[in-house]
Amino acid sequence: MKASKEKTKYGVLGAVVLLLGIIFMLPVFLIISNAFKPNKDILTNFIALPTSLYLDNFTEAMEIMNFWTVFRNTVLVTVSTVVIATLFSFFCAYGISHLKGKISTFFYMLFVLGQIIPFHTVMIAISVLATNAHLNNTLIGLVIFNSGFFTAFGVMTFVGFLKGIPRELEEAATLDGCGIWRTMMQVVFPLLVPTTVTVGVLFFLWSWNDFLLPSILNGDESLRTITVNLYMFKSSTSAQWNLFIAGLTLSMLPIVVIYILAQRYITSGLTSGAIK
């Protein structure tokens, strides 16, 4: 009796949340559905569903955007940034949360402050720096700068979640003869898998969607990223909405897939099990 009542409750709640979620997703559905419509149909009736499988937008957008080149560049930059920034953030946060005294607070605050710096304020300075360091027109330049920006958030997040992990766990591991590296990587790190995946996914999105940095650093067409070339369809004086929306759909696809794949790990509930 009680179980079935609970079941109904969760069913109803689930339906409410699902409905809200669908409303949230509507704009995204609209983007995808309009990608399959000719320009004229997009302009005259934005909410109508496509009447046929019209693929010209995609083929034309991919050709103009130089899709496979920019896709390759974006994947290279994004994956490297995610690996480097996530790993370094975790290391750094681990160091900070284990240091004692003022030095720990100092480093923590230093990274926290990084998040409040608007990118535009340092844009000119970065452009000069990148040229002097010969990092302009390279993909590695994007990885270095992006990783630098992202660690501010990464460190802060990891420090927050590291606090939630009982220190006794590590002390026990040390008593068992676990070395400091092994304690970090094999005792603590597994507890933070949800956090790591979350942070990694966010870094992935940020790097994937980044426009300003690649647009000022890499002018060469062979080194551009997907978001930069998406802008080709929308300038201040003209917009080719059909191509823009098709390009946007294509550029969204990989991040949606990554997120859906990652979601399993985020929900796996590893943490609670391990702490028990």
Next chain:
Amino acid sequence: MSDLLYKKNRKFYILLILPALALYCFGLVGPLLAGTIPSSFYDWNLIEGNKDWIGFGNYVKLFSDTTFLHSLLFTMILAVFTIIGTNILAFFVAFLLNEKIFGKTVSRAMFFIPNIISGVMVAFVWIFIFTGAIPSVAESIGLESLANVSWFGTPTMATVSVIIVSVWQGTGFLMMLYLAGLQTIPQDVLEASTLDGCTGLKKIIKIQLPLLMSTVTINLFVSIAGAFKAFDIPFALTAGGPSKSTQTVALNIYNDAFGSFKTGYGSAKSVILFLIIAIVTIIQLSITRKREVEA
């Protein structure tokens, strides 16, 4: 942990900090300290190349710059609405998604996906939604008054539009962090509290929220910093219009620095913006961090 052991490990901890610190200083702190802050003391037009030291001249000027002051006011209005809106919505959704509800995997994805598309790109599409989709839907269900709304026609409506899109875009991100936070709350604590008769709203306020304070700290911080830096959505959705009424500080700086290339003046505004965010977030951190409890 014994002091001896700590002393031994201290070097290792510092070594762990270094790689991130190096990248971070190179990419962000260095350009700020060596680039932006010094240039705020110059009368510097980037293109013309003249660069004259004027001390605090730029800072004095911006306090009588009505456009800048208005952008500051608008930024604060936008910040208040989006911070409250996104956090409440995100916590509410995360809380429900953490329960054993029906279809939660799909729901979770639907809330998060708006956040994964670049803000600028998605704001362009929202223009169509405001001017095309909403009117035609409203018309078909007979809501004439909604169909005739001019979403960008007046400063007030343009502000509402910016808030709607900002909340829509920002919620998924915070939801994800709240969810990650909720999942680090040990299951046995929750079970124990349920056995003690602590359920429903009481459980949220007494048990989950306090244990979640470190997440709340992060989320508030992230949303405050994000709201004060707001650029993408107003830039693409209204471009600050009509008549600069939805211009945020970041957008105002951008127009100065790249519309008229007043690099020195733009830098001074950047420093002020930086200081404002710093003060607000330090106050916030000192309030919320005190309330953090360990699980």
Next chain:
Amino acid sequence: MKKTSKIMSIALAMLMTAGLASCGSSDDKGNDGSKAASNSGETVEVKMAVWGSGAADNFNKGADVFNSRQDKIKFSVEMQSGDYNQFLGAKTAANDLPDMFFLSPYAQVAQFAKNGKTLDLSDQPFAERIYDSAKASCEYDGKLYAYPMVQEMLGIFYNKDMFKDAGIETVPTTISEFEDACEKLKAKGYTPLAATYKDSWTENHTFSCLLGAALQDDMNNWIESMNAGTGSFDVENADAMFRFLDIMKENSGDNYMDADSTAGFNALANGEAAMLFSGEFSLLNMASINPDLPVGLFAVPMTDNAADAKLDVDVGICVAVNKDGKHVDQTLEVLDYMSDNTDKEGWIANTADSLGAAPVCMDYEGAYTADYLTDYQKYVSEENTRPWVYQQLAAGTQTIVGDTVQGYFAGSKDQATVLKELDQQYADLIS
């Protein structure tokens, strides 16, 4: 399991880094190679940065023709997506400008010349070919610092079929005729004007044309006084300017503040509105929507005097050459190709001779004909044109004018407020 994933992640990191490093190094090699090649007289690359617009495709075709004719120089056009000024600013600061780049006429050309970034082009062959009227846009200190690539026209583009249908025989040349035309169009159920007012740069164009109409022969004196800091936007004919804005507001349909430029351009192309106050670039989208629509062009009729209705024609794009570029000689060769008005299949044929393309600032017999171009040529041959006012004011004027006048369209600012704010902001701009 854990160990494998750790090894995997480290291996992945190393792999990615190695992959990137190899990308970087292959690029370095590429650069070295091109340097070596330039010494031995082989292919060098000349890059031209252009701002984002619907014309990018045409530019690429123009470059392809050049590249197919010879193999010493590879001419590539790099369209900067996003904000072009931001790109210029970042590249100037870093001293990393491309070989050639687009600049806005007048103020921006002068800024770059003053800073010593651009090459003096006074002795280039194009200087003989271009119209004298186009030179001022690229001059600084009496020398030419850029090539005026095209001139653009601002005026009222109209759907000829709708005009005929509404019984409008001749295009309006005075304000009363214009109001009359709007009434006739409305009576037929047409929306007279396509709105573009969500994009404030369109308000700047409108206001600039109206200023030109208000100032007439006094324009040069007024510009001089503005740049000296003694002038005011509150000109003698200001009332007429705002009366015209009111007519525009009354005839732009409902919710006109929600329409951006693309929406307005499409409204004319789709036959949703009869007129559009804009430039020839507004017709670029029409090629994919309704290429055969008969579109005419007339000058803004702001006063009661038909002689005041002159078409606003001015240089729209200036091409500057980087003084510190690595391949200045080759760049000048490309520039000569771009400005060759005897070449019937070259740059001009590909970029300045189609629907929505801006014409060049020199004599050129194009193959493309259209009603609006015939109208334009008539204005030009009768010397019934005037330059754009805003381009000759301080850099940044377009932003303050556009944003402030947008407040008038939105109804949040009245005439007095608009004029007062313009004066204040302009004073800040030139201080």
